[in-house]
Amino acid sequence: MSLYKETYSGLHETPPVRAELVVRPDVLRISFSISLEVGGIEQGLPLLQRTSEQLQRRVRDALGTEVTLKLRDVRFNRSAPKKLSLPEDENRAFIAVDGSLSVPLPAELDFWARGTRVGTLVRVCHEVERDSREEKKRPRFQFGSMEALVAQPEAHRAELLRRFVARARELATAAGSPEAPLQVVDCSLPGPVEQSPVSLEEVGLTLNVPCRLGVVRGTGARDAESPAP
Structure with a gap:
């Protein structure tokens, strides 16, 4: 199931559930990646750390609920050489951090309240992606699919x-x-x-x-x- 970046056309048929036990989800989770091209790793990682924490606060303020930030991996690559590059550009590196945000779905929330929470989270993700493209030297965000899950299966x-x-x-x-x-x-x-x-x-x-x-x-x-x- 994908609640984000999915194209809807006509009637959407939910496939039959093939599982031993079907329960109600209690957490909404969306994956993301932050990437940045910098002159050195030392200055890049602290910036990505601050950016991910700003994302957490932005989502928390929009939803008015606690948001859990979980970081999974970090990737380093040398930036691809450009045709008209300066000597100092040869040491530039590409850094990316992968993680996820989790938002609670309490049992007292009915379907419409849950849908509102999904819609708000989707809106914030769109805004964050848009803002990250406005400046070249700013960390770039990409968001994956959003899923409703059980926090403690x-x-x-x-x-x-x-x-x-x-x-x-x-x-x-x-x-x-x-x-x-x-x-x-x-x-x-x-x-x-x-x-x-x-x-x-x-x-x-x-x-x-x-x-x-x-x-x-x-x-x-x-x-x-x-x-x-």
């Missing part, structure tokens, strides 16, 4: 495990028989809870639990195995 692990156990028992009952009852014969540790953004009101959660069902040994029946759901 692992909090739903217990419910996902309960649902997995219920499905495994249901499959064992349906596929087995009194002569060849099925049960879980091998199970690996579950992976992390994965989430798939769907819409402003839905996010799908999935927990991968590699398991196999097999015939209970000692029943006299031939062993057989099948993957659990």
Whole structure:
């Protein structure tokens, strides 16, 4: 799901949710990149730091709520040489910082209040991108897609495990028989809870639990195995 930089035409059909558990998102997250061409790394990084903090304050003031800034990576590259470059231009470097902004979506916000929060954030991002293009020596902003997510997906692990156990028992009952009852014969540790953004009101959660069902040994029946759901 992309809530930003997406072209809408006609009726927008939401695809069916393919997940074990569907919950309401509680955070709005948008990725961004700030880049700058400077004469030295020492002067570039402090400027990008101040610029990212200014972005955080600008979004916070516009929304009237707390905004979390998370920086992920920094990239350094030598600037491409120009045809009419001066000797001092040879040491110029391109610096980029990647990060994200997270805005809470409290449970008490209805659909329209959530939509207003999205619209305000989109407007601020457009304004920041526009302002960053007005001056050549100013840090340049680029924003990625905006997604509605769950801030703590692992909090739903217990419910996902309960649902997995219920499905495994249901499959064992349906596929087995009194002569060849099925049960879980091998199970690996579950992976992390994965989430798939769907819409402003839905996010799908999935927990991968590699398991196999097999015939209970000692029943006299031939062993057989099948993957659990």
